[in-house]
Amino acid sequence: MTPWEYEIRSVxxxxxxxxxxxxxxxxxxxxxxxxxxxxxxENIRMAYFKRSVDGLEM
Structure with a gap:
């Protein structure tokens, strides 16, 4: 199973x-x-992202 980390940013x-x-x-x-x-x-939206934590230092 792939472990994920998540991030929420304004775009x-x-x-x-x-x-x-x-x-x-x-x-x-x-x-x-x-x-x-x-x-x-009208100029900003929140964006939800994910990335695999495999190989990343936490």
Missing amino acids: RFGNWDQTKEDLNRMGIDGWELVKFSDHID
Whole structure:
């Protein structure tokens, strides 16, 4: 069974270039986007991420 760790972050929303920049930054660190929250603000949404803890120092 794969152990996971989870992270919740605010992501800029509304300008796709900024959104992709935020998501790519998380992806480089090994995080996979699980879902976006419902509408909170027209420019910010909460994003839920997970990544495997195998090989990561905790």
